[in-house]
Amino acid sequence: MNLFALNLVLAFVWALATGSLSEVNLVVGFLVGMAVLHVVGGALGDTRYAVRFFRAVGLAGFFLFELAMSSVRVAIDVLKPEMTMTPAVIAVPLDVRSDAEITLLANLISLTPGTLSLDVAADKSCLYVHAMYGDDPEAVADEIKRSFERRIQAVFR
Amino acid sequence: MAAFLAFSAQAALLAVAVAVFMAFYRIARGPSLPDRVMGLDMIGLMSVSVVALVAIATGQEVLLDAALAMALVSFLGTVAFSRFIERRGRRKE
Amino acid sequence: MSDLIAALALWTGAFFLIVSGLGAVRFPDLFMRMHAGTKAGTLGAGLILLGAAVEFGSVGVATKASLTFAFLLLTAPVAAHVLGRAAYYDGTEIWERTRSDALRGKYDHGWRSDGDDGASPPRPSAAGPNDGGG
Incomplete structure (x- = not known):
């Protein structure tokens, strides 16, 4: 960068x-x-600077939208009289490898709907995430990989 | 219209005061040390908002510099407490 | 018009800050409370900063406000992550209705023998093939 x-x-x-x-x-x-x-x-040494720049801007916009959505969901949960959450601690396998990418991913996860990153495995193979709705751990992991990890990879490569 | 904005700022200050009070409840109640640290962290976040609201209510835009500094610094206390908790967890066994 | 937008930002920001406070009071365990504190709290503070930027209407204030929001976005998840990990490592109670816990048993408590002074943070081992599905 x-x-x-x-x-x-x-x-x-x-x-x-x-x-x-x-x-x-x-x-x-x-x-x-x-x-x-x-x-x-x-x-x-960088052939597609403008493309990556606009992808970063797109990631930022997408992220702000997700932050708003997650806050709305937290608000709904807080204001509901009964607790219907199904929390779980989930291991999300990582495709991104560099420290910068993992840091960015962990920070983004903490501010998006229903997930909060807790720790990275010693060998950086997976990220441990606390999820508000963890009925289906694999779906949550897929969602994270689909929405954020791919976009981060697009910005960094 | 300006009067409505001033009223909004006052109302928001009141609301943030209520939120700070709820964070205080968590600090007082616990039950564990991390819960209390989390309450402190939330109060740090809310105090940034309080400073911004006071800046609006008084028209002093210099106050936003204070908000900027607080946003930068407030998380350091949480990190220090967390390291303490972590080391305490180590000695347990 | 700009007054109206600023007032709207203040109202919604205050609403989200109250939500984060209510979450801290109502949610049953530390990790869920942190969901409320980081997400709703950050957005609430950001909206109030947006209100300030719109109200003052100058480029200098807008830059300052967005810089403050950027710092919040950088620091809030870091604080939550560090605290959440320390709390889990410390053995903070997790809500009994938590469905699955992939981190259980992944930490090696106690001191390592190789001159470990506790300065480097503990790391959990990687998830095995059976840990993913609750």
Whole structure:
């Protein structure tokens, strides 16, 4: 992701070159810099910078939506007079391997519907998750792998 | 309309006060140490909101700097307590 | 108009903070309480910050508010994760209606013999083939 830092520097330089550090100039500089990096990226070891950038933005948007949904579900659970939750501690097998990816995944899991990450196995082969609705542990694990893990992989590779 | 916003800020402050009170209940009640630490953590989160609400109610946008600092720092206490709990768990057997 | 949006954000934010407080009071075990505290609490604080950003309406305040929200998003799950793990390791009681517990017996309590000073966090062993399905 150090191309992103370079992109920020380029935006700053663009704003300086145009003579005023206004927000519009910074945004335009960022977009121009992104286009340049997307084209030149091959020489810097990253051929699809812009694609990955917009996937990261998409992941952030999806994540905010999930955060809202999970809060609504918690609100429903809290306000229901009787406790109908079926909690369970579930082992989710991991496909992502690097520490950065696992950290991101664990953080995202903690803020999405019904799941809270507890620990990673010593050999990083699976993530232990506390789920509010754990009737079907495999379904919960599948859901996590389908929604988040794949998107994280798309951003990091 | 501005009056309605001021009223909303006051009402939200009252609501957050109630929420802080409920977190206090968890701190007082326990039953375990992690429960109490969780109550403290929630109060840290709520105090960020309180500072933001006071900033709206008084029109002092400088207060948001305080909220920023609190958001950064409040979790450190939880982490320190957790390490303590973890080491205590080790000595059990 | 912006006043209305700000007020709406404040109301919903306050609602979610109350939900997180109610969850802390009502839910039967620590882990479920943490669900309420991290999710609803973070969203509530974020909505109130959004209200502040809309109300002041300047780019500087908006940047500050979104930076604060970003820090909350970074720190809240970390705090929950560290505390949840420590609590499980410490043997905090888990609700009796919990369906399955894949972590049970995965921790090695006690001190290792190889000069272990307790500084490195304990790690559970990997899940076996029978642990996944409750």
